[in-house]
Amino acid sequence: MSIMEQDRTDPGAARARLARVLERAVPGHVDVEAVSPLSGGASSLTYAVDAVREGQAWRLILQVTPPGQTVAGMSRAVQAALQTRVGKAGVRVAEVIAVLTPQDDLGEGFVMAFVEGETLAPRWLRDNAYAGARAAMLADCAESLARIHAIGAEAVADLRLPVLTPQAQLRALREIYDDCEGAVPVFELAFAMLGESLPEDGNLALVHGDFRSGNLIVGDTGLAAVVDWELAHIGHPLLDIGWLSTNTWRFGQTQMPVGGFAEREAFYAAYEASGGMKVDPELALAFEMLGSLRWGVMCMQMGAAHLSGEVASVERAAIARRVSETEADLLYMLKHGAL
Amino acid sequence: MRSRIEAADLVEAAAAFLKEAESELSGRTAFHAKVAANALAIVVRELREHPSEAEAAALGALLPDVAAEARVAEACARIRAGEWTAETPGLLDALEAGVRARLAVDNPRFSTLQRLRGA
Numbered sequence: 001m002s003i004m005e006q007d008r009t010d011p012g013a014a015r016a017r018l019a020r021v022l023e024r025a026v027p028g029h030v031d032v033e034a035v036s037p038l039s040g041g042a043s044s045l046t047y048a049v050d051a052v053r054e055g056q057a058w059r060l061i062l063q064v065t066p067p068g069q070t071v072a073g074m075s076r077a078v079q080a081a082l083q084t085r086v087g088k089a090g091v092r093v094a095e096v097i098a099v100l101t102p103q104d105d106l107g108e109g110f111v112m113a114f115v116e117g118e119t120l121a122p123r124w125l126r127d128n129a130y131a132g133a134r135a136a137m138l139a140d141c142a143e144s145l146a147r148i149h150a151i152g153a154e155a156v157a158d159l160r161l162p163v164l165t166p167q168a169q170l171r172a173l174r175e176i177y178d179d180c181e182g183a184v185p186v187f188e189l190a191f192a193m194l195g196e197s198l199p200e201d202g203n204l205a206l207v208h209g210d211f212r213s214g215n216l217i218v219g220d221t222g223l224a225a226v227v228d229w230e231l232a233h234i235g236h237p238l239l240d241i242g243w244l245s246t247n248t249w250r251f252g253q254t255q256m257p258v259g260g261f262a263e264r265e266a267f268y269a270a271y272e273a274s275g276g277m278k279v280d281p282e283l284a285l286a287f288e289m290l291g292s293l294r295w296g297v298m299c300m301q302m303g304a305a306h307l308s309g310e311v312a313s314v315e316r317a318a319i320a321r322r323v324s325e326t327e328a329d330l331l332y333m334l335k336h337g338a339l
Numbered sequence: 340m341r342s343r344i345e346a347a348d349l350v351e352a353a354a355a356f357l358k359e360a361e362s363e364l365s366g367r368t369a370f371h372a373k374v375a376a377n378a379l380a381i382v383v384r385e386l387r388e389h390p391s392e393a394e395a396a397a398l399g400a401l402l403p404d405v406a407a408e409a410r411v412a413e414a415c416a417r418i419r420a421g422e423w424t425a426e427t428p429g430l431l432d433a434l435e436a437g438v439r440a441r442l443a444v445d446n447p448r449f450s451t452l453q454r455l456r457g458a
Contacts, residue, residue, distance in 0.1 A: 183411055185434050188418035189425055247451065254450050314371055318378045321445040327438045328451040334425050335435075336458065339451065 017104055018049065018062070022111065025098035028054040035062065049111065060097060064109030074230050076100070078159050080110035082229050085156065086206075090147050092140070094225050117224040121213035122251045125260045136222030138262040141211075141244070142270035144226055149205045149237040150275050156206055156234075163234040166198035170290065173297045180300045186327040189334060190293045197286040202236050203277065209233050211240040212249040213259045237277055241267075242287020247329045247339050248295050254339070257288075289333050296326030347386040354379035384444040394437030401433055411437075 015032040022030040034050040038061075049060040065076060074082075080096045087093045094112040124130040153163075164172070174191055208215075209231030217225040243249075244259045253260035258267040268279035303320025305311045332339045357376040361369050395407035402410045414434075417423040423430055435455060442452045 183415045185411060185414040185418055186438065188415050189434075192418060192421070193425065252450050254454070314375045314378055318374050318381075321378075321381055324438060324441045324445045325449050325451065328442050328449065328455060331431065331435055331438055332451055332455060332458075335431055339454075 014106065017106055018111075019051070021098050021100060021104050021106070022051060022053070022060075025111075026053065030058070048114070059114035060111050061094065061114050062109060062111050064100065064107040066107045074161075074232070076109045078161075079229050079232075080112075082156065082159055082161075082232055083112070086148060086151065086226075086229070089151050091144050092223055092225050093229075094227065115217050115219075115225040117217040117219040119214075119217050119227075121216070121249065121260070124218040125213060125251050125253050130218065133218050133220060133222050134261050137216075137218070137259070138267055139270055140223035141216070141259065141262075142267055142276070143274040144223065145208075145211065145237070145240050145244075146271050146274035146276035148208055148226075148240070149277070151206045153204055153206060153234045161206070161233045163204065165201050165204065166236045166239065166287075166290070167195075167200050169235065169239070169294075170194050170198055173294055176301055177297050180297075180304045182297070182300055184296070184323065184327060186330050186334070187293060187296060190289055190330045193334070194286060194290055194293065197283070198290065199236065199283075204234050205237050207233060207235040207237060207240050209235065209239070209243075211244050212246070213244070213251065213261075214249065216259075236287070238279065238284050238287045239290070241271070241279070241284055242289075243291045243294070245284070245288045246291030246295060247288075248292070248325070257339075285333070285338050288339070289330060292326045292329040292333070292339075296323050296330070299323045299326065345386075347383045350379050350386065351383045354383065381445055384447070388440070388444055390437075390440035390444045393440035397433040397436035397440075401427075401429055 015035060018035065019030045019032045022032070031052045032049060033052060035047050036050075038046045038048050045064055045066065047062040047064070049062050051058040051060055063076065063079075077099055080099045083093050084096045087095060094115045097111045097113060099110045100106050100108060118124045118130065124133060170191065177187065177191075208226065208229065210228055211226070215226065215228045216223055217227060241258070245257050245264070247254065250256065250260035256262055257264050264281065264284070268281065268284070272278060299319050299322045302311075302316045303323075306313060306316035306320065329339055354376045357372050357379065361372040361376065364372050392407070395410050398410040398414055399407070402413055405413045414423070414430075425431060439452065439455060442449055446452070
């Protein structure tokens with residue numbers, strides 16, 4: 001049962017329990033006035049929390065997996081610990097305020113600070129109002145990635161994050177593709193080509209795993225926070241740069257390959273200047289190809305989830321028709337080397 | 340004057356209604372109405388353009404002895420077995436014809452479709 005459903009039956013009780021959680025974290029009296037859902041996935045829910053701390057309005061975000069449900073990937077407690085740790089390493093993230101315990105009876109999750117800014121990438125990528133912020137995004141994102149990757153695997157060993165070499169990532173995608181009974185010739189060519197061009201290991205580091213324009217909160221002066229750390233793992237640093245540069249996340253700003261806001265050479269140089277590894281441009285392009293293949297397979301997977309009745313929705317069904325977009329992207333790369 | 344209503348005409352009319360209804364809805368329902376209208380627009384284009392026939396026809400030059408409906412699967416099998424690669428003469432062009440036909444149905448305004456057409 002989610003906090004939202006509990007709210008329906010006993011609106012005050014869940015809010016009061018959440019207020020006690022917050023009082024554990026900070027001194028003084030806390031009231032929770034409203035908890036409103038922002039988005040709902042199958043296994044995770046995000047809420048905006050309007051709290052009052054010592055008479056002052058206090059805006060927070062609650063991310064929670066409802067009690068009784070299991071999380072397929074990273075536990076919320078690990079996510080909170082990781083988010084705190086990368087924050088200490090200088091990466092811009094929302095500050096974690098409190099982690100829920102089973103006794104709180106609110107589900108598995110944590111509360112973090114609300115970060116002001118735009119989360120809709122098409123808006124900050126295109127609107128004139130964000131021209132200044134966009135100009136700062138190259139340096140901000142390059143620095144964030146360099147700092148994340150500099151943390152290293154040893155420093156997060158206790159969090160037991162999955163280790164995924166590029167080839168392991170490719171094999172995992174192939175498995176999903178086969179499970180979906182995929183029959184896409186362009187994907188087959190990409191699988192074959194990446195089987196040759198991606199390294200079997202390399203210098204693995206902590207990577208965000210889902211670093212794309214849609215997971216960045218952008219304020220007036222640039223990057224305000226990197227969100228959604230659920231797919232963080234020990235992997236190849238270029239995975240993050242390739243995924244950020246995947247055409248899908250440029251939202252039509254194709255002349256700016258990195259995230260829709262930066263050119264490749266300038267971004268690689270800024271990443272290296274911030275302490276990131278030397279970027280091999282050819283290999284970075286292979287990771288862009290992996291990005292398009294990954295999004296294509298994810299679209300197929302959403303179609304399969306709809307057909308199986310697991311998550312039947314017109315949105316899921318329609319997303320499966322975006323497979324042809326990734327086919328076009330891959331084909332363009334196969335023909336011209338880069339998109 | 341044409342009076343026979345084809346399947347595509349019916350679906351097009353339903354899509355137009357959903358677009359109209361969207362303005363009276365809000366939040367999640369409005370969003371799903373928009374997605375549903377877009378889905379119906381895909382159906383309309385598919386009924387009129389038959390993209391899988393175009394794809395099978397494009398692969399016909401490479402697989403003349405394979406039945407049209409089995410050509411995509413056969414192409415997959417040959418690539419997977421390493422018999423065909425990106426360098427196989429005519430393969431990328433044939434695949435591009437199929438992808439362009441399907442993308443013209445799924446999302447005709449997609450940027451890479453324009454770039455493929457211009458290249």
